[in-house]
Amino acid sequence: MEHRSPEAPAIDLDARLTRDETFRFACGPHVPCFTECCGKLDLALTPYDVLRLRRRLGMSSEEFLDAHTILRRRTAHGFPEVMLRMDPAAGKRCPFVTPEGCSVYEDRPGACRIYPLGRAATMDAPGKPAREFFFTVREGHCRGFEEIKEWTVGEWVDDQGFEDYAAFSDLLMELYVIKSRRAGMNLTQQHLQMFLMSCYDLEKFREFVVKSGFLKKFALRPGLAADLKRDDLALLKFAFRWLKFALFQEPTLMVKPAAMAKAKKRR
Numbered sequence: 001m002e003h004r005s006p007e008a009p010a011i012d013l014d015a016r017l018t019r020d021e022t023f024r025f026a027c028g029p030h031v032p033c034f035t036e037c038c039g040k041l042d043l044a045l046t047p048y049d050v051l052r053l054r055r056r057l058g059m060s061s062e063e064f065l066d067a068h069t070i071l072r073r074r075t076a077h078g079f080p081e082v083m084l085r086m087d088p089a090a091g092k093r094c095p096f097v098t099p100e101g102c103s104v105y106e107d108r109p110g111a112c113r114i115y116p117l118g119r120a121a122t123m124d125a126p127g128k129p130a131r132e133f134f135f136t137v138r139e140g141h142c143r144g145f146e147e148i149k150e151w152t153v154g155e156w157v158d159d160q161g162f163e164d165y166a167a168f169s170d171l172l173m174e175l176y177v178i179k180s181r182r183a184g185m186n187l188t189q190q191h192l193q194m195f196l197m198s199c200y201d202l203e204k205f206r207e208f209v210v211k212s213g214f215l216k217k218f219a220l221r222p223g224l225a226a227d228l229k230r231d232d233l234a235l236l237k238f239a240f241r242w243l244k245f246a247l248f249q250e251p252t253l254m255v256k257p258a259a260m261a262k263a264k265k266r267r
């Protein structure tokens with residue numbers, strides 16, 4: 001689920017909306033509550049959110065993570081969550097909100113895009129398409145629901161540029177699903193570090209892939225190694241493939257026969 005938790009939301013998970021269903025809403029500088037929703041909230045960032053935001057701000061992943069995030073370690077799924085660091089002195093306001101609105105608007109996180117809706121998704125099994133539904137998040141101060149503009153959920157998703165965010169969010173969810181199916185499995189410190197490095201610190205992950213002998217060990221499709229060296233999106237998608245292999249021994253990567261033979265000799 002895209003994770004944006006206002007302090008007192010009215011979320012009706014039973015009132016599930018499909019992409020064809022409608023709701024009335026409009027937002028912009030004309031509403032009296034403009035930017036009120038950008039405070040008093042906890043906002044978990046997906047790896048794709050971090051990639052978009054840190055590129056927007058001209059920062060490396062490490063710089064962005066140090067400056068703007070804190071880690072939430074205790075979670076139901078066992079993976080740490082990267083939370084946007086709010087300003088406690090200003091009522092937990094988002095660091096990117098200004099009187100004119102969101103200063104990172106074109107690259108705002110997925111949960112901010114889909115708001116005032118939320119999206120929940122489940123997966124019957126790893127690799128299966130996600131089953132999703134939407135719901136409204138009605139906060140007392142939000143006056144956007146009083147407007148007459150009508151949207152289908154699908155129109156809102158398109159208008160807000162949410163589709164890529166949903167796709168990357170589902171890749172993250174797939175890790176949670178695999179973990180939930182491994183009864184009794186605890187993630188070690190090494191697992192957690194690998195998770196954070198691979199999908200949240202892409203420069204370090206790229207160094208690991210390019211400089212550690214990784215490319216000699218694994219059989220990759222022609223052209224993929226070159227893509228991983230220069231294309232952040234390809235690298236992020238690959239990070240999830242790698243994590244499924246490294247954390248859960250899923251058959252998402254193939255060790256080259258020569259590397260396998262070498263490993264056997266060493267035993």
Ligand code: SF4
Binds near residue numbers: 036141
């Ligand atoms: S209408 Fe709702 S979403 Fe828009 S600024 Fe007001 S509180 Fe935020």
Ligand code: SF4
Binds near residue numbers: 038096097101
């Ligand atoms: S990123 Fe932008 S839209 Fe999201 S909470 Fe911050 S200021 Fe508001």
